[in-house]
Amino acid sequence: MAGIIAKNREDRPYALTDGGGCSSNLSNKFKKRCLKNADRTFAQATQCQETNSIAALLSMEDAAFVVHAPNGCVGCVSFMNDNFKVGQFHRKIEKIRNARYIVTNVDEKDVVLGGEKKVKEAVLELENRYKPNIIFIFTSCASGIIGDDVDSVANIVQKEVNAIVVPIHCEGFKSRVPATGFDTVFKAIEKYIIKGEKPKKEKGLINVFATTSIGYKDQLEMENLLAVLGLHVNYIPFYSSVEKLKRIPAAEYSVAVCQVFADEFMEHLKEYYDIPYSKTGMPIGIRSTDEWFLSVARLVGKEDIALKYIEKEHERVLPQIAKIRDHIGGKRVFICAGTGRGIAAATLIEDFGMKLVGIQTPTYEEALIENFEQLEEIHGGDFIIDIANMQPFEQSNLVNKLKPELFIGMSTWVSKLGVPSTHILESKRPTFGYNGLLYLGRKIENAVENPSFNIKLAKHKKLPYKNSWYSENAFKYFKEVGNEE
Ligand code: SF4
CATH class of the missing domain: 3.40.50.1980 (Nitrogenase molybdenum iron protein domain)
Known part of the structure; x- marks a missing residue:
């Protein structure tokens, strides 16, 4: 399964992370290949990929999480947990719960002596408390800098627990582009969950890959649009489970919520599992919604149905x-x-x-x-x-x-x-x-x-x-x- 998402986003051919100017000027230079990454000598308040990796998985129904990091690295998780609980309410889940995670709180002592023991203890504690089907271990800048071997810990502790133990290598310093954190997650999903297995294809099933910021109303909106085309949805990775992730290769088609999210993973699914996909902008506003819907309709050969639906919706709104x-x-x-x-x-x-x-x-x-x-x-x-x-x-x-x-x-x-x-x-x-x-x-x-x-x-x-x-x-x-x- 070589080649799946091997790069950080900034390492893709001709991808810029720093720069600025008038739009026409930038696009002209870009097309002539003479626009260079500007690099800042001063930077402020950037977002990190670890946050996105955690956000992508936090709502999984049958998962628990170890964050191998100082406490500060999980500052955003309380906000994600709030969204997770609201999401459960919207989905009519009766017993609303918090996300299940333990932070190892990497401190000065761990920086000197290593923090691997804490990771193992945290995995065992999660197994004991929640009996999850899967335990993800997120790395951080600190665990990466001190060189803790999280892969080896996962291998060793795997023999003592029933849950699948999955390391996610999302050290913040590794990428300038926070969206790399999503790619890191998809890479782990392939390696530890899908593992190249090819279940029987399910007629009319479409994978919908969505970012953490998508609410339940928007999920339903996409599902309703896709139902017009006779499709039913495997919604990934929010509120999913090991079983739903294993179902990814059974789909006939894939679509993502925007042109950025899961783009390389969908290409990988096309290459190894023969799942064609559509890639357009987020369905926000008339133009982008039309394009998103039509691109899926073209994929499944139902453009005429989509055009009729679009005409009716335009008349309404x-x-x-x-x-x-x-x-x-x-x-x-x-x-x-x-x-x-x-x-x-x-x-x-x-x-x-x-x-x-x-x-x-x-x-x-x-x-x-x-x-x-x-x-x-x-x-x-x-x-x-x-x-x-x-x-x-x-x-x-x-x-x-x-x-x-x-x-x-x-x-x-x-x-x-x-x-x-x-x-x-x-x-x-x-x-x-x-x-x-x-x-x-x-x-x-x-x-x-x-x-x-x-x-x-x-x-x-x-x-x-x-x-x-x-x-x-x-x-x-x-x-x-x-x-x-
Ligand atoms: S992983 Fe690194 S960049 Fe991300 S929050 Fe922690 S220290 Fe900051």
């Missing part, structure tokens, strides 16, 4: 969208989100007649260039692209200069600049398909028409940057000359 457009059309928007959701948000605002002025994206690569060209067709080629994993100092500088009338995304920082903000990362409400479009439209309209919270916040709370920073070039800390605003 477009008059309501037109009303929203009357209120917020022409407003200028800055977007900061993960690559797939960010691009989807930039197509979504087209429905409301809004104009993109800037977008932050964690990567800019071959697989996305068509998407960015499509955004240029929609919004013109003059919007700013900031290729960045967070970097709030750059974001604040750009937003302050561009003065958008709405910010979509994580607004922790820019809300203190007084810019009206909202987000479309809703794991508790609908954002996908034609129904999600209406919800998001009303939400965006509400944010634009009610900016007083952000205006008041800006009066009372300042960001930590000096005023002089806002007149500097936002890309001042790039090593590579030639990236310009």
